[in-house]
Amino acid sequence: MKPAPFDYMRPRDTSEAIAALAQGGGEAKLIAGGQSLGPMLNLRLARPKLLIDISGLEALRTMDEESEAWRLGAAVTHARIEDRRHDFRGCPLLPTVARDIAFRSVRNRGTVGGSMAHADPAADWPLALAALGATLLLQGPGGDRQIPADDFMAAAFTTALRDDEMIAAVRVPKFSPSARFGYFKFCRKVGEFPEASGAAVFDPETRIARVFVGALSGAPASLPGLARDVAERGSPAVTAEAVLAAVTAAAPTLSIIEQRMHAETVRRALRQILPT
Numbered sequence: 001m002k003p004a005p006f007d008y009m010r011p012r013d014t015s016e017a018i019a020a021l022a023q024g025g026g027e028a029k030l031i032a033g034g035q036s037l038g039p040m041l042n043l044r045l046a047r048p049k050l051l052i053d054i055s056g057l058e059a060l061r062t063m064d065e066e067s068e069a070w071r072l073g074a075a076v077t078h079a080r081i082e083d084r085r086h087d088f089r090g091c092p093l094l095p096t097v098a099r100d101i102a103f104r105s106v107r108n109r110g111t112v113g114g115s116m117a118h119a120d121p122a123a124d125w126p127l128a129l130a131a132l133g134a135t136l137l138l139q140g141p142g143g144d145r146q147i148p149a150d151d152f153m154a155a156a157f158t159t160a161l162r163d164d165e166m167i168a169a170v171r172v173p174k175f176s177p178s179a180r181f182g183y184f185k186f187c188r189k190v191g192e193f194p195e196a197s198g199a200a201v202f203d204p205e206t207r208i209a210r211v212f213v214g215a216l217s218g219a220p221a222s223l224p225g226l227a228r229d230v231a232e233r234g235s236p237a238v239t240a241e242a243v244l245a246a247v248t249a250a251a252p253t254l255s256i257i258e259q260r261m262h263a264e265t266v267r268r269a270l271r272q273i274l275p276t
C-alpha cells in the first residue's frame with residue numbers, strides 16, 4: 001500500500017516548523033526519523049495533508065551537558081545517544097537504553113522526541129525517561145511549556161501534546177556518582193518491541209527512588225511503594241511476592257500470566273540496583 005498524497009516541507013528553523021504546524025490546523029504532521037510515522041503513512045493509518053520534516057533542524061539535534069542535567073534535542077537519534085556512551089556523566093542509563101532499541105538501522109533514524117510523541121506503550125523512552133524523572137520541553141505558538149515525562153503520555157498513542165506543539169528537547173537530571181540504574185525488558189526476539197519492561201533508579205545521596213513497569217496497555221506505571229521499600233530495606237524488599245503485589249495493584253487488568261511476566265521483569269531491573 002502507498003501513502004495518501006501529501007505535501008512535504010523542510011522548515012528552516014523551529015519557528016517555521018511551529019507556524020506550519022499551526023497553519024495546518026490538525027492536518028499537518030511533523031516527521032523526524034519516520035520509523036513509526038512511515039509505516040503509519042504506508043498503511044494509511046495517518047493521512048496528513050502536510051509533512052513537516054524536522055530531522056535536519058540543528059536546534060533539535062544538539063546534546064548539551066548542563067551543570068545538573070543533560071539536554072537532548074528532540075531530533076537526537078537513538079544511535080547518537082548510543083555512540084556517546086562514555087559521555088553521559090550522571091546518567092549512564094541513557095546509552096544503555098538507546099543501544100537496545102530495535103536494530104542499528106532503526107536507531108540511526110529514530111529520535112527520542114519521535115518516540116515520546118508516538119507514545120507506543122511498549123517503547124523504551126517513555127519508560128526510561130519517566131524513571132529518570134526527565135522533563136519534556138514543548139514549543140508551540142502560545143509559547144513554551146514543560147511537562148514531566150511521567151505525565152506526558154496519557155494513554156496508548158495519546159499524549160499531552162497539542163496539535164500545534166512540538167517537543168523541542170528532553171531534560172534529564174544528573175544523578176550522584178553512587179546512583180544505580182536498572183533496566184530490563186523481555187522481548188520475544190532481539191530487536192522487537194518488549195512484551196514487558198521495568199526500570200529502577202535509586203540515588204543513595206538524594207534518596208531519589210523510582211520504579212516503573214512498562215509495556216502495559218497505556219502509559220508506564222509508577223510503583224512508588226515498592227520504590228520506597230527498596231530504598232529503605234534493600235534486598236529484603238525485593239521478594240517475588242512483593243513485586244507481584246505492586247505490579248498487580250498498578251496494572252490490575254493484566255492477565256495472571258502477564259502480571260507474572262511484568263513482575264519478573266521489574267524484579268530483574270531491581271536486582272541491577274541492589275548492591276552485590
Ligand SMILES: Cc1cc2nc3c(=O)[nH]c(=O)nc-3n(C[C@H](O)[C@H](O)[C@H](O)COP(=O)(O)OP(=O)(O)OC[C@H]3O[C@@H](n4cnc5c(N)ncnc54)[C@H](O)[C@@H]3O)c2cc1C
Pocket residue numbers: 029030031032033034035036037038054074075100101102103106109110111112113114115117118120122123124125161165166167168191192193194
Ligand atoms: C522495526 C522497528 C522496531 C522498533 N523497535 C523499537 C523498540 O524496541 N523500542 C522502541 O522504543 N522503539 C522501537 N521502534 C520505534 C523507533 O524507536 C522510533 O524511533 C520511534 O518510535 C519514533 O521515532 P521517529 O523519530 O522515527 O518518529 P517519526 O516516525 O518521525 O514520528 C512519530 C510520531 O511522532 C511525531 N513527532 C516526531 N517528532 C516530534 C517532535 N519533535 N515533536 C512532536 N511530535 C513529533 C510525528 O508527528 C509522529 O506522529 C521500532 C521501530 C521499528 C521500525
